[in-house]
Amino acid sequence: MTLATMDEATRVLAAAFGYESFRPGQEELVRAVLQGRDVLGVMPTGAGKSLAYQIPAIVLPGLAIVISPLVSLMGDQVRSLRENGVRAAFLNSTLSASEQGAVIREALDGAYDILYVAPERLADPRFMEFAAQARISLVAVDEAHCVSQWGQDFRPSYLAIGQFIDSLAVRPPVCALTATATGRVRADIVRLLGLWDPFELVTGFDRPNLRFDVKRLAPKDKLAHIMSYVREHPGDSGIVYCSTRKDVEKVHEALREAGISATRYHAGLSKDERLANQEAFILDNAPVMVATNAFGMGIDKSNVRFVIHHNLPGSMEAYYQEAGRAGRDGEPGECLLLWSDGDISTCRYFIEAEVKNDELAPEEVEVVRASRRRMLEAMVGYCYTTECLRGYILRYFGEAARGACGNCGNCSGEAKAVDVTNEARAVMRCVHQLRGRFGKGVVVDVLRGAHTARVEQLGLGSCGFFGALAEGAPRRSDGKPLSATVPAGRIREVVELLAAGGYLVVSEGKYPTVGFGPRFREAAEPGFSLLMKEVPAKAARKGRRRGSTIDAGDGLEAPVHERSEDEELFQRLRALRRSIAEVNEVPPYVVFSDATLRDMCLLRPASREAFLEVSGVGAVKLDRYGEAFLKEIASFEDEKANDATPSSSSFDV
Numbered sequence: 065m066t067l068a069t070m071d072e073a074t075r076v077l078a079a080a081f082g083y084e085s086f087r088p089g090q091e092e093l094v095r096a097v098l099q100g101r102d103v104l105g106v107m108p109t110g111a112g113k114s115l116a117y118q119i120p121a122i123v124l125p126g127l128a129i130v131i132s133p134l135v136s137l138m139g140d141q142v143r144s145l146r147e148n149g150v151r152a153a154f155l156n157s158t159l160s161a162s163e164q165g166a167v168i169r170e171a172l173d174g175a176y177d178i179l180y181v182a183p184e185r186l187a188d189p190r191f192m193e194f195a196a197q198a199r200i201s202l203v204a205v206d207e208a209h210c211v212s213q214w215g216q217d218f219r220p221s222y223l224a225i226g227q228f229i230d231s232l233a234v235r236p237p238v239c240a241l242t243a244t245a246t247g248r249v250r251a252d253i254v255r256l257l258g259l260w261d262p263f264e265l266v267t268g269f270d271r272p273n274l275r276f277d278v279k280r281l282a283p284k285d286k287l288a289h290i291m292s293y294v295r296e297h298p299g300d301s302g303i304v305y306c307s308t309r310k311d312v313e314k315v316h317e318a319l320r321e322a323g324i325s326a327t328r329y330h331a332g333l334s335k336d337e338r339l340a341n342q343e344a345f346i347l348d349n350a351p352v353m354v355a356t357n358a359f360g361m362g363i364d365k366s367n368v369r370f371v372i373h374h375n376l377p378g379s380m381e382a383y384y385q386e387a388g389r390a391g392r393d394g395e396p397g398e399c400l401l402l403w404s405d406g407d408i409s410t411c412r413y414f415i416e417a418e419v420k421n422d423e424l425a426p427e428e429v430e431v432v433r434a435s436r437r438r439m440l441e442a443m444v445g446y447c448y449t450t451e452c453l454r455g456y457i458l459r460y461f462g463e464a465a466r467g468a469c470g471n472c473g474n475c476s477g478e479a480k481a482v483d484v485t486n487e488a489r490a491v492m493r494c495v496h497q498l499r500g501r502f503g504k505g506v507v508v509d510v511l512r513g514a515h516t517a518r519v520e521q522l523g524l525g526s527c528g529f530f531g532a533l534a535e536g537a538p539r540r541s542d543g544k545p546l547s548a549t550v551p552a553g554r555i556r557e558v559v560e561l562l563a564a565g566g567y568l569v570v571s572e573g574k575y576p577t578v579g580f581g582p583r584f585r586e587a588a589e590p591g592f593s594l595l596m597k598e599v600p601a602k603a604a605r606k607g608r609r610r611g612s613t614i615d616a617g618d619g620l621e622a623p624v625h626e627r628s629e630d631e632e633l634f635q636r637l638r639a640l641r642r643s644i645a646e647v648n649e650v651p652p653y654v655v656f657s658d659a660t661l662r663d664m665c666l667l668r669p670a671s672r673e674a675f676l677e678v679s680g681v682g683a684v685k686l687d688r689y690g691e692a693f694l695k696e697i698a699s700f701e702d703e704k705a706n707d708a709t710p711s712s713s714s715f716d717v
């Protein structure tokens with residue numbers, strides 16, 4: 065590769081996409097592909113993986129084949145590219161046979177630089193014939209983790225990709241991209257796609273523009289919390305994830321009744337309705353989406369401002385992927401996890417119930433369950449941790465955290481840590497003596513000294529540790545408490561916290577048990593201590609606005625009038641974007657992202673040259689929309705200038 069090719073890539077970045085510089089990782093990936101190497105790029109959602117193949121696709125002669133899992137989104141991806149003047153097309157089952165034939169003919173004629181296809185397509189004889197004749201510049205595999213059974217989104221049709229690549233007469237470079245970082249999945253991608261000595265690039269997983277927060281709420285309070293959050297962020301686009309269809313319906317209905325344009329998505333809806341609702345969300349006709357985790361894979365709506373979880377997800381992997389759908393445009397996003405005790409039990413129950421023997425041998429079932437339990441415990445640990453939430457996430461994904469981030473619920477200090485070391489020791493001793501034979505309920509009741517029917521039936525009412533945590537309870541002559549005065553809640557939490565830390569393993573289902581976890585020995589060491597997060601009952605819930613990275617009090621805040629003026633202009637530009645989008649029948653963020661509109665508010669361009677300076681504006685978009693936006697900005701500036709001259713009314717008393 066000559067230097068000129070990389071120059072060409074930088075030129076395309078600016079001219080077609082309107083970006084001044086590469087984001088971390090993009091340049092290295094582009095360079096490697098241009099050198100003809102296979103690459104594996106692991107970057108978090110929103111990092112900008114698409115450019116890693118789109119730029120080489122434009123620079124290299126020939127056609128790039130992009131394999132992407134979701135048929136429903138290819139249309140949007142291609143529309144976005146065409147908006148930037150990139151010669152792109154897609155081939156999938158939404159096209160009629162004759163439309164497909166036309167795309168293939170045009171592609172053979174060299175009309176495109178990029179062709180999106182679903183993995184199923186690779187097995188189609190007509191497509192294979194086409195691929196044999198076409199000059200293929202590269203094969204890109206988006207969401208490459210779908211090839212691995214260790215990931216959550218395994219797609220058997222991805223297994224055919226390796227063979228497809230092998231079948232090509234001239235092997236092009238292969239570019240695999242994913243946000244899933246675990247070593248096992250990465251190894252699967254390299255092996256199953258048959259990558260040749262790939263250049264592997266793993267960027268940091270931090271998403272500095274996202275604010276993380278965790279709130280423990282009684283199930284009945286969750287809805288009210290979501291309602292007031294959405295009301296406090298009018299017009300913002302967001303996703304509310306619920307674990308069940310029933311909850312989706314409930315939250316969706318409540319939002320609609322409050323007059324909020326919300327839509328919904330779950331597997332119980334017809335395919336047509338799912339598509340229509342997804343489209344309404346993408347087009348910002350219904351900016352709030354209430355959905356189960358069936359929603360979202362491959363959605364690249366860039367202006368999602370918040371992701372709220374109504375329930376606890378089953379793993380940190382799932383949580384970070386779902387929460388990461390906020391703020392892809394780099395503007396502030398908020399990720400709020402709401403949870404209650406019941407959520408943990410529900411997840412545990414699913415692990416026992418969902419992982420069935422149908423396809424797996426009994427030993428395999430146990431292995432899968434054990435791994436899902438570990439994943440869940442890490443998720444629970446996130447709920448309980450008193451440390452920086454971002455730090456917790458990054459450590460989980462194997463990165464060193466850099467101390468308090470200052471931009472999460474724990475760093476902003478609403479929660480305080482209480483020492484529960486003594487309680488933890490008592491729980492560990494109790495579990496030891498019960499030899500892991502009983503469930504959480506029994507352990508808790510024994511410790512709090514509750515003479516329940518079950519406890520009596522098991523003959524545990526007079527054992528040595530009965531009532532060990534029943535502080536202050538009235539005692540019988542033998543020192544055992546008469547009745548339980550200590551609430552079960554606190555002890556239950558300590559059990560959960562110990563499980564989250566790997567000291568215990570808790571299972572639920574038909575035969576619930578609490579046993580020792582891999583780290584149980586550490587709990588007996590002298591230095592052992594355990595802190596639990598306690599949120600004051602009346603923790604003032606601050607209605608945070610966007611831009612919470614800039615917290616009041618650190619002197620970084622812009623003067624109020626400037627901010628509100630920018631905000632006013634932003635709203636005007638957003639309205640303009642929406643009307644343009646409607647006329648052109650494209651999603652608003654395809655016209656310009658929120659980040660681009662924000663940049664316009666900051667730069668206030670007054671000429672075409674100045675407009676090109678705005679991040680996200682390339683030559684094609686300048687021609688298409690420059691005039692309309694320049695006009696809007698100019699008239700806004702005029703109005704402001706007139707407002708500033710004192711009018712007679714300002715002297716009215």
Ligand code: ADP
Pocket residue numbers: 083084085086087090107108109110111112113114115364366392393657679
């Ligand atoms: P991913 O596939 O990694 O989740 P995308 O490729 O969808 O991320 O990109 C996310 C957003 O970042 C898009 O809105 C994209 O336009 C924007 N983006 C990508 N690269 C850059 C860049 N170099 N400068 C500014 N914005 C970028």
Ligand code: MG
Pocket residue numbers: 113114206364
């Ligand atoms: Mg992507």
